Amino acid sequence: MLSIGEFSKICGVSTKTLRYYAEIGLIHPDQINPENGYRYYSIRQLQKMLMINRLKAYYFSLEEIKDMLEWEEDQSEEKLCAALNRKRKEIQDKLNALEYTLNQLSIDIVNVKKGIPMMSYLDKIEVQLVETRSMNILYTRQMLCSDDYTLGYGRYISGLYEKIAADKLTLRGKPITIYHSPEYNPAGNDTEFALPVEEIVRGTRDLPGGLCAKSVAKGPYSELSSVYAKLREWVEQEGYELVDSPYEIYITDPNQAAAAEDMVTEVYFPVKKRRDLSCEETTGQL
Structure with missing residues (x-):
């Protein structure tokens, strides 16, 4: 002993x-x-x-x-092996993210040495004004805290795919995440996961089409904040205003992307032309 x-x-x-x-x-x-x-x-x-x-x-x-x-x-070797495989994927994902960050850091060092501002990459983010079509979406809506977001895609989107298979629905597009909270709250955010389907059944709703400011993020999800900032800046500068919740469409399945830099995500801001209040006030005084 x-x-x-x-x-x-x-x-x-x-x-x-x-x-x-x-x-x-x-x-x-x-x-x-x-x-x-x-x-x-x-x-x-x-x-x-x-x-x-x-x-x-x-x-x-x-x-x-x-x-x-x-x-x-x-x-129970099967359960143990499955848990080890899941953890291996988590660690590999973190390693890929660190490798991407290290590469970005190296680029910033080179640019700073050349006198190029670190944030100049924002000027390369393109924004388009597009008309989107309405979609019938199968959805689930959850309050998620910041720690839940990493599980959101796998858990909730996978659940929607399972429902599509079980109910024999017809898939019509890529996965979507819609952010309904007016501001970020680490304690919980109103988040909707969705898949476009053909059939109108219980658990589906219409995602209205309309005018949107659109941009494309290429790389890991950590890059999305830069795209959101660019879109918000563009909306303000071009005289538009947000009219509905922003949403993302995942063109590349993160589970199938060979590397973080291969991931492609479209970001949409539903907008309308802002009314010029100063002109209205001036007109009303005449």
């Missing part, structure tokens, strides 16, 4: 952490001396503790690790 101190030293985990792990049911001491409360761990528990450390290194939460240890005990 190993004392909690010896077990702590071998596994590289503090005794405080080991006590916390026991509290949440992650790993319990094999024995506790009833007289002095000293905790002891068996040699066979070293492997379990090393497994916990390994899964933590893969950025699994303690709750996830607890479940995964139960799967291993039940010899």
